[in-house]
Amino acid sequence: MNECLTRGIALHLARHSGKRFSSLFTDEADGPLDPDRKRQFMRMKREVLRVGGSERQFFIYQTPELVEEADAVIDVTSFAS
Numbered sequence: 001m002n003e004c005l006t007r008g009i010a011l012h013l014a015r016h017s018g019k020r021f022s023s024l025f026t027d028e029a030d031g032p033l034d035p036d037r038k039r040q041f042m043r044m045k046r047e048v049l050r051v052g053g054s055e056r057q058f059f060i061y062q063t064p065e066l067v068e069e070a071d072a073v074i075d076v077t078s079f080a081s
Contacts (some may be wrong), residue, residue: 007048026059
């Protein structure tokens, strides 16, 4: 709920200020959701990008099913020594 409210307020402020943000950032906020709700959450994030006119969103996930829905992946485990 907090994520939805935060994004809604950000979209409202962006619309009324005329400012656009090319990138959005999100930490792993879907932890307690079941798999179907996690997918709905991902669709909401894509809609926020579309409505807000943003180009990309960087997000942290550890849910394999959601990582598969990303347009691109930065796998930080590949940087481990």
